[in-house]
Amino acid sequence: MSATPTAFDADRPTPDGPAVNARGPLAWLYRRDLADYPPTGRRMAYLAIVVITTVVLYYMLYIQYAVATSIITHFDMTYRYFVWVSVIGNAIGAFASLVAGLADRWGRANLVVYGLLIAALLVFFGLPNAANKTTYLVLFALVSFIEGIVLVATPALIRDFSPQLGRATAMGYWTMGPVIGSLVVTTVTSNTLDSATWQDELRYSAIAGFVVFVVAIFALRELSPALRDQIMVSLRDRALVEARAKGLDTEAVRRGEWRQMMRLDVLGSAFAIAVFLLLYYAAVGNFVVYFATTFGYSEQRTNALANWYWGANAIALVLVGLLSDRLKVRKPFMIVGAVGSVVVTAIFATRATHLTTDYYTFAWLFIGIGVFSGIAYAPWMASFTETVEKHNPAATAAGLAVWGWTVRIVVAVSAAFIPVLVTSVTPLVEHGAEVKAASVQAAPALAIVNAHPQLFAELNKYTPTTVPPALGARAVKEVGAEDLGVVQKAAPQLKLLQEYGPEVQKASKDGPGEWRNWWWICVGGQVLFLPFVFVMAGRWSPKKAREDAEAHQLAVDRELAALAAAEE
Numbered sequence: 001m002s003a004t005p006t007a008f009d010a011d012r013p014t015p016d017g018p019a020v021n022a023r024g025p026l027a028w029l030y031r032r033d034l035a036d037y038p039p040t041g042r043r044m045a046y047l048a049i050v051v052i053t054t055v056v057l058y059y060m061l062y063i064q065y066a067v068a069t070s071i072i073t074h075f076d077m078t079y080r081y082f083v084w085v086s087v088i089g090n091a092i093g094a095f096a097s098l099v100a101g102l103a104d105r106w107g108r109a110n111l112v113v114y115g116l117l118i119a120a121l122l123v124f125f126g127l128p129n130a131a132n133k134t135t136y137l138v139l140f141a142l143v144s145f146i147e148g149i150v151l152v153a154t155p156a157l158i159r160d161f162s163p164q165l166g167r168a169t170a171m172g173y174w175t176m177g178p179v180i181g182s183l184v185v186t187t188v189t190s191n192t193l194d195s196a197t198w199q200d201e202l203r204y205s206a207i208a209g210f211v212v213f214v215v216a217i218f219a220l221r222e223l224s225p226a227l228r229d230q231i232m233v234s235l236r237d238r239a240l241v242e243a244r245a246k247g248l249d250t251e252a253v254r255r256g257e258w259r260q261m262m263r264l265d266v267l268g269s270a271f272a273i274a275v276f277l278l279l280y281y282a283a284v285g286n287f288v289v290y291f292a293t294t295f296g297y298s299e300q301r302t303n304a305l306a307n308w309y310w311g312a313n314a315i316a317l318v319l320v321g322l323l324s325d326r327l328k329v330r331k332p333f334m335i336v337g338a339v340g341s342v343v344v345t346a347i348f349a350t351r352a353t354h355l356t357t358d359y360y361t362f363a364w365l366f367i368g369i370g371v372f373s374g375i376a377y378a379p380w381m382a383s384f385t386e387t388v389e390k391h392n393p394a395a396t397a398a399g400l401a402v403w404g405w406t407v408r409i410v411v412a413v414s415a416a417f418i419p420v421l422v423t424s425v426t427p428l429v430e431h432g433a434e435v436k437a438a439s440v441q442a443a444p445a446l447a448i449v450n451a452h453p454q455l456f457a458e459l460n461k462y463t464p465t466t467v468p469p470a471l472g473a474r475a476v477k478e479v480g481a482e483d484l485g486v487v488q489k490a491a492p493q494l495k496l497l498q499e500y501g502p503e504v505q506k507a508s509k510d511g512p513g514e515w516r517n518w519w520w521i522c523v524g525g526q527v528l529f530l531p532f533v534f535v536m537a538g539r540w541s542p543k544k545a546r547e548d549a550e551a552h553q554l555a556v557d558r559e560l561a562a563l564a565a566a567e568e
Contacts, residue, residue: 054177089144094408096148101401120209172321275525316374337376445490
């Protein structure tokens with residue numbers, strides 16, 4: 001073979017980075033393929049960048065829910081309108097997930113890097129400066145579109161850089177993305193909302209996005225299609241995977257990938273995790289509203305309470321990932337986590353109607369829910385990618401696109417359904433605060449009115465200038481001129497109480513029970529998760545899993561020996 005460089009050689013990626021001199025000096029901005037599997041140090045760096053990117057992206061996405069009441073007030077939205085901002089955003093994110101599966105050939109790393117930049121620009125310049133609520137909705141939909149793409153691209157990169165025997169740990173770190181993103185949201189807002197506006201909070205998240213983008217654009221790489229389109233059980237498979245990649249027809253192995261994902265173990269398990277996470281979605285999108293309308297918590301206090309949930313969940317995700325990889329099984333953890341989560345969430349549901357439940361009772365319940373859901377979720381993510389690999393390792397992006405689509409559709413449906421089931425939320429969010437304020441301001445006037453109900457019922461039939469003289473004289477005689485002045489001064493507040501008071505009072509009474517019903521639906525979603533564990537890939541017994549790993553290593557050794565002999 002001639003040693004003379006060819007056009008193909010000049011365009012080929014090197015083991016250490018993008019293509020050398022490929023299509024000009026700026027090729028490194030989009031050519032990110034690695035021709036060889038990276039050593040552990042660089043592989044861990046890539047994984048870390050993906051995780052940090054995910055954290056920041058979810059920080060930017062979830063920040064609006066932490067300042068929901070402020071946004072509603074600023075744009076004079078109804079609560080139902082704000083809900084539809086979330087519904088539309090999640091629906092668009094769902095179909096963006098499918099786009100990510102189709103666009104995977106553009107480069108997973110490129111989707112992540114430039115998706116992060118676009119999201120940061122939208123959150124920094126767009127959302128805080130939205131002219132009206134319609135503009136805000138459109139801009140948030142664009143942010144959600146980016147999130148839907150990155151939701152698929154980031155776990156695909158995690159899968160690529162983590163062999164199966166380290167997959168649960170890696171996925172545990174990736175799953176910390178949304179969780180740590182939520183924790184960052186609640187930590188920052190609980191410490192800054194007393195001196196910052198909701199616009200400031202959005203910009204803080206975007207600044208974090210810009211910082212991580214600068215790191216990612218220079219440092220993030222991905223495996224070439226020939227490497228990533230294979231199953232890698234352990235790092236000891238590296239030499240064999242690289243040898244196979246030289247003769248792999250990536251177009252052929254990807255053929256029919258979407259059809260291969262239309263199976264019960266893929267579709268069913270994607271739906272199962274989506275409904276298992278119903279409480280998580282409610283925590284992100286509705287805890288501020290729930291605790292504000294039911295228990296009178298401020299945004300700041302609710303976000304501080306949620307820290308217990310996110311913190312416990314993040315720790316559990318990593319620890320259980322390590323343990324799952326050590327024992328080489330996923331399913332027992334999923335069952336234990338799901339059952340524990342069902343029990344603790346059920347206890348939480350029973351407390352929804354008890355207004356005397358204190359802050360630290362909720363904190364302990366959130367710790368329990370966070371721990372058990374983490375025990376279930378990190379092994380599930382590992383098992384799902386392994387289930388997809390069982391059908392076709394080249395279909396990873398397609399399988400994750402199916403999962404991302406399913407999750408976002410369930411989020412959109414659940415967000416739309418909450419105001420239908422929890423009807424008390426709308427009057428409490430829209431008028432609860434002003435009714436409460438009016439009740440305080442008009443308290444002296446209310447006492448006077450309640451002492452003379454029949455008289456004031458007659459007076460209310462007229463405007464102040466049309467009261468009949470006889471009725472006016474009677475009012476002065478029975479109530480006194482000074483007290484009549486008090487009532488007249490409080491007329492705007494009394495009118496507001498008359499118009500919205502009964503509705504708000506009824507909502508305050510019905511709200512806890514309605515929320516309890518929703519928490520029980522969340523429990524039902526967790527129960528529904530359990531049977532789908534049985535259709536996923538993986539062993540139940542650590543002993544059997546260990547035997548499988550040993551048999552696989554023997555097969556790899558034999559194939560490598562055969563390849564070496566053939567080269568001789």
